[in-house]
Amino acid sequence: MNGKTTIYVSLLIGILAVSIIVGIALLRVPQAPAEEQREESPQPSKTSEEEQSNQTVVSVVPVTLEDYDWSKGAPSWEVLNNTAENLTRIEIDFLKGAISAGLFDPGPFRPVNETAIEENLLMKQRLNATVYAARFMLVYRDGEFYTLGSETHDIDRYLRAVMADCIMAKKAGLALHLSASFFSESGFKSVDELRKALDDWQTIVGRLAGLSERYKFEFFNPFGELDHFLRVDCRLKMSEEDIIKLVNEYHSKYASTVRSVFKGKLVTQLGDAHPIFRDSLYAYNLSCVDLVGILVGSKISLFDEERFGNDLLETAGIMRELCQRWNNSWYISEVWFYDDKPATEEKLKKQSECFESLFKVIRHLDPSVYRGPVGVLIMNWNLREGKIFADIINRPAESTIKGFFSSPIWRAPSEETVLKYPSAEVTWLPDDVWADMGVAGDADRIAYMASATIDEVSEWYKQKMAEWTLIDEDFFSDENQNFSLRYLLLKKDDQGVYIFVMKDPHVPAGKIVIGIASGPWELLKECQPMMMSETAPKEGEGAFFQVEPPFTHLPELGEGSVVFTVSPVELEAIGRVEPLGRMNAPSGHVIPTEHGGFILKNPALEYQLRAPADGIIFEIMYKPEFDDYQLRMAHSNTFVSIFDHLTGLSEEVEQGLQEGEKTGENSWRVKIYVKVGDVIGKVGGHPDLVVGFDWG
Known part of the structure; x- marks a missing residue:
């Protein structure tokens, strides 16, 4: 009797141990739905024929989410399966x-x-x-x-x-x-x-x-x-x-x-x-x-x-x-x-x-x-x-x-006022470029980039829009800038279309940019590129695009260029460099940039920014749209560095800003002396806003 008891106890202990292990495993991952669990459960023992004959058959209506009592908490797998x-x-x-x-x-x-x-x-x-x-x-x-x-x-x-x-x-x-x-x-x-x-x-x-x-x-x-x-x-x-x-x-x-x-x-x-x-x-x-x-x-x-x-x-x-x-x-x-x-x-x-x-x-x-x-x-x-x-x-x-x-995401080709040039791809032009081309903000606007010449594109549109009346057409070229532009202004009934096609050496080789504005004629009838309008600068009156204004003369500094001996950030942190003078029409840079772009390998990290040479910081601006700073440093009276997208200032520069003269809502005139290699601020840490910094 004692031996049997020992065996039974051992079996019970073994079963209990297995149950604990299985229970722990089930807690680690989502359990199988109850319906699946029921399939593995033992069936209830059958009653005798006499007991079965005395029972009343009761039909059970499955519970679904439609009639579920949510006060009971999360529904069971049975309820979910019934609903699904x-x-x-x-x-x-x-x-x-x-x-x-x-x-x-x-x-x-x-x-x-x-x-x-x-x-x-x-x-x-x-x-x-x-x-x-x-x-x-x-x-x-x-x-x-x-x-x-x-x-x-x-x-x-x-x-x-x-x-x-x-x-x-x-x-x-x-x-x-x-x-x-x-x-x-x-x-x-x-x-x-x-x-x-x-x-x-x-x-x-x-x-x-x-x-x-x-x-x-x-x-x-x-x-x-x-x-x-x-x-x-x-x-x-x-x-x-x-x-x-x-x-x-x-x-x-x-x-x-x-x-x-x-x-x-x-x-x-x-x-x-x-x-x-x-x-x-x-x-x-x-x-x-x-x-x-x-x-x-x-x-x-x-x-x-x-x-x-x-x-x-x-x-x-x-x-x-x-x-x-x-x-x-x-x-x-x-x-x-x-x-x-x-x-x-x-x-x-x-x-x-x-x-x-x-x-x-x-x-x-x-x-x-x-x-x-x-x-x-x-x-x-x-x-x-x-x-x-x-x-x-x-x-x-x-x-x-x-x-x-609720509306059609894209217009069908038959609904488009102006057809797309074959093989052209949509690009983006910022509002100031459209404004330079004389286009009002209320017009329906779209821009493309295509592998073609200005003449090929212009002639194609004139042929495809032959039923429209050509009101104005002109061509502009600046040999010094190697820049060319042709525009067409067309009218049909009370509607107008304005098309400009431009080429610049910084646009990828063999490509041109096409801008198209359409809408009521009254809105477009005055469209004309600003450099071709009466308000454009006349020959000898200066550049069309305004250059940086001169800063106050600093007697401590001489004139001429300087040699940079320190990288603003450690070279290992830089992923790639976008060069000075870069032009990228799809990104909105339709004229050469006046700065280089330094893209960080990991924009989420912060890096110290150092002065590349001796100089005097003379202006600081805070830019709320990017939540960062622009800093201007004179190395001589004819040689200036401009750093943009600083995500923070050093303690010394911050102190200089507090002591400076406020010249605008977010700008200060300062005079902060720095030596080559001095930490002047930091870049990075705002990957959702900027991915590097500019230096020009």
Whole structure:
């Protein structure tokens, strides 16, 4: 008897140990849906025929989300599966939607906020959205994954809340775009620790991919923006070469896991899709995804339309090349126009204007040429954040976005007033260039770059627009600048078209820039390039473009040039140099620059800026649109350095500014003596605003 008891006790202890191990494993990753668990559960013992005959058959109506009692907390897998029966995928040509507040883990036995569910789904009607963008995010801490704000590993409850939110959106007729990611609260201490987290994440990815297929989600991103996570969020300061290797390695791993079960569109987001990272972008292997998303946006109070348009058009060119190489398409997966609270009326109006600027650029991108964008997702619809705001619900931006989502994104060729020159590609010209060409701001404007001559383009437009009356035509040439320009002014009924074609030696070889303005004749009838108008400078009266005004004579300095013996920043920090006199019509530089551009390898880091030679700092300007400084230093009375985009000043320079004479709202006349090699400020640290500094 004692021997049997010992055996039974040993068996019970063994079973208990196995149960504990299995229980711990189940807590580490999301558990299988209850329906799957039931399939593995033992069946109840059969009753006798007599007992069965005495029972009354009762039909049980399955509970779904439509009649679920949300006060019970996150729904069970059984409720989710009942609701998701017969779901199918929706075909989407152009993604139109916004990222919602979603549903977070309410905690055990705590009710779910039904008002949040209703508000999340309002975007379909209020924005005319076709896509619901949901997120699944975990925290990585001490080698484990946690739900946000939780000290336990009960990921399952949070996962059920997210799936409930997604299924409700599917039932409402929206396509589902799920993006998953994690972050570390304190960063990683080593690459090995980082790799462990990325490897462990693959289990989560597999679970989410299975659910995304089961519930027929249309789009799934297994890791939000892996490039930015590795470059910034992990806090390891890895080389670009190591970042590229990890991006390619884990994109491939996650894609393999997802493809094994998920039949929808596999997508990724590039958080650092900016021209500064051009070489890295070209090194990514994106063959494993169907769609490539990019992040665009700006702090509202620092938004600069010209710079934003330049960057987006240049990025679109990069994305076109990437997608041609990997045979996929790209979309704007996150638009983030944010600012510090409070959300004043002025800031909200500017937020709406930011979106208008974005949509204006998008309408000028031909998707058949650029392979995108094939969608726009707004960050965000109704997520209220602590110190900043970016939500657009009940804001002026809401109507702006609905207007864009409700109208044709691109005009059909038959609707275009002026045809596009064959093989021409959309480029960007800033407002001051259009003004120099005599174009009013209210006119419908578009610019192209093409491989052709001025005469070829001019004759082509005259032939194609033969039914229009040619009111004016002229040609301008400056042999000293090697600059040529021809314009056409045409009229038909009460409509007008103004076309200018220009060539400059700094435009890429064999190419020209075409500018086209169209609209009511009364608006365009006076159009003429300023250098050809009566107000232009006459011969001998000076240059058309004003040069820098002279500064006050400094008797301590002599005249003549000096030799620079110190680099303003350490050479290892510089990624590339854009030379003095550079011209880039797509980015808005239609005349040669008077400065060099020094692009930092890692714009997120701060670097000391040093004086390249002895001199006197005589002027400092603060530029609120970039949240940085411009500093002017005289090395002699005929030789001056101008440093732009300083993100901070040294203590000595800051003290000199305080003692200087204020000459404007954001400018000071100072007199600060510096020696070669002295630290005068810092550059970098504002990658969302500037990616380097100018020196000229």
